[in-house]
Amino acid sequence: MEIEAVDLFYLSMPEVTDEVDGSQDALLARVSGGGFSGWGECEASPLTSIANFVCPKSHGAAHPVSQSVLGQEVNSPRDIYRVSNEVREKSQTILQTPHTFSGIEIALWDLLGKHLEEPVYRMLGFEKTYPKIPYASQLFGTTPEETFEKAKLSIETGYRAVKFGWGEFGIDLTEDQKHIEAAREGLGKDCKLMVDVGSVWKDDLKEASSRLDLLEKADVQWLEEPFFTDSFSTYKGLSQSTKVPLAGGEGCHNTSMAKNMIDYCGLGFIQIDSGIIGGIGSAKEVADYAATRDVQFVNHTFTSHLALASSLLPYCGYENFIFCEYPVQLKSLAWDITYDHIKLNSEGEVEIPDKPGLGMEVDVESIRSYLCDVTIDIDGKELYKTPSL
């Protein structure tokens, strides 16, 4: 089938705060062809990626992303890989490109799956899928007491693993200790506890090292993003001085970056977001690579269940990759994007839906109320106008 249209939609909550909560806005991609529509979500700054999609070309290696997708013939997974390569080549010098293309690539898988009546996991070469242990992914409380309450609530809801992140954590050692102790106390001793510090120590090994003691005492499952994605030698240094496994990789915007992190950072877990790295195909390539190393693949997801499905797919067929990031603090926008949601089964585990495409249905009526009306003009010519939903 021919890709007849690619539409990007900028959705936003009425108010966006300074919380590091990525579910406050969204950029959805819809690709249409053969009488079907496929959907995907970019983990991207919506306006920046819309501009990247429609911008005039700057030269032969700086084309707008739209150029390499519209009008393409897509009849098999190979065609999606071909489109991905073309985008990477023709738009390679525009830095934003992978963020923009990720959601479009996901939508291509969804479209192709609907067209062929195949679930995406099969098209990726998996025969079956394995359930994952979801960890409740949430921000630290503003006080240790609040962190304790959040931890308790997670246990009561049935989670066997919980991750706290961001907030003020990482800045004051005494406060950090209180939050970690509160989290562990709230969870009890059997629940897995992950800690995500959102690159707070930038490139500073010493700051990170001073927290190792308290993380080890609290039996933390992993320490996530102690440093910026590219701080390889600092990661490696930290990994060599602790038994707490390190996790990172959400910032990887191509497969080589992720493989480099696996090769050079001493990671225990590589965390990949299909909505950032260039789509499901790229994420799957990283999962395959991790499987040949002593590193576990985990999804990164902090937005809608459409994004959750697309980040679960690349490793759903690997039995020994056992965890799944599961967002529990979604703003209504992110929850409302889909009719269906990936819920915990009776074992407290999650599974991807066994339906054609991504297996998630987008709730068009519901997202209409979050839609932003964007126009971009150059020299009186309209380059972009929010399309009809």
Add this chain to the structure above:
Amino acid sequence: MEIEAVDLFYLSMPEVTDEVDGSQDALLARVSGGGFSGWGECEASPLTSIANFVCPKSHGAAHPVSQSVLGQEVNSPRDIYRVSNEVREKSQTILQTPHTFSGIEIALWDLLGKHLEEPVYRMLGFEKTYPKIPYASQLFGTTPEETFEKAKLSIETGYRAVKFGWGEFGIDLTEDQKHIEAAREGLGKDCKLMVDVGSVWKDDLKEASSRLDLLEKADVQWLEEPFFTDSFSTYKGLSQSTKVPLAGGEGCHNTSMAKNMIDYCGLGFIQIDSGIIGGIGSAKEVADYAATRDVQFVNHTFTSHLALASSLLPYCGYENFIFCEYPVQLKSLAWDITYDHIKLNSEGEVEIPDKPGLGMEVDVESIRSYLCDVTIDIDGKELYKTPSL
């Protein structure tokens, strides 16, 4: 002084072709404060970066770049580093950010230099500057004959080093051989010959290896960008099987990426563009790092002489970094951006001007004719409109 305004200007040639010639459009940044204006050029997709500059925030780590620059107090180099850190932190999850901020950071140095009546090289801590050997940087001819003519012309113009790149090179081994032989023949045996293949072999060691013989025979000074920037192990593999030094790094959009390339790729030359990596301060950090390793720092520049000055500054005080990329095929737009140009001295070498700031004066009247009129609206509110020059 306070940063009172930051303005971005999208300039374009009337027609932009598929040649990989980055001088066909430009994004200029002008920062104003204390009665002065500073100028810088981003090596970026103009519209994408304008959107990145004005976009509504998505969350606490996805602010528009403008947010961290406007209203800042800038009275010393330390203040510029502080602003850079703030941008990296507050806009870290928007991939386009370093491309957008690079030109603004350069403009901040220019502004501060004018304010303090100091050339930027002094503010960077260099006592004096050393002239560099420019290599004439140009695209391969469409035929071997044309490559030969270009080579001959470069020699006649007085160049002691010449680089050919892109075009069709890297695709057909027989054609490649003809082009390299034509280049060497046109240059004679004493002129340095560099070859830039623009990541044509992506991640394919075999394709690259099959060219080593002809590159060695032509006594090539370096082979540039055989692979994508992040293909570390492939770079390393190639470096171990040839005596031709490898060069790369223009795609580095932060200092850690560049340091990683130095540490893991087996490079002989690290090529940094101040307009990509986050500005002059970031590029200088890489030059300092290269100086502690057995790697030479070289600028990457394929656009205006404003960009050339800003990419020369980070290493102008290092005597043993001897080469300078010098664009010789500029479109009129890129040439017209400045009144002054960095010309070859009587030794055939180039030096940065010893004047306050970048030492280059922007030709406002001249660039007016290339200015694109952009408007971006969201929900009826104007986010960006091309400012007055």
